[in-house]
Amino acid sequence: MSSFIDEVSFDANGLVPAIAQDAENGQVLMMAWRNRATLEERMRTGQAVYWSRSRKARWRKGETSGHTQEVVELRLDCDGDAVLLKVRQTGPACHTGQRSCFFRVAQNSEIVELP
DSSP: OOOHHHHOOOOTTSOEEEEEEETTTOOEEEEEEEOHHHHHHHHHHOBOEEEETTTTEEEETTTTTOOOEEEEEEEEOTTSSOEEEEEEEOSOSSTTSOSSSOOEEEETTEEEEOO
């Protein structure tokens, strides 16, 4: 059996998309990026750690906001090119203050924000 990280297919920039999902109710909370180092850190700490493409730096979820994610389970998709984190979310997951980053819904050709 190979290690989890060895099975990940990172893109040309060394990144893989990561979806955070509420471990209790299945709600999709957010999407972010991870690299090898952030995956390794998660394995050591159990905390959600991501890679910021804009800042070109790692960030631990909740580092400044206090809205942390405890990783309950880590999954890899069939192609190895996306990871799923089942998490226990403390506070909102979105930087806008919403519980989920996916609070905007397409209704016909309009975008509607959910409460």
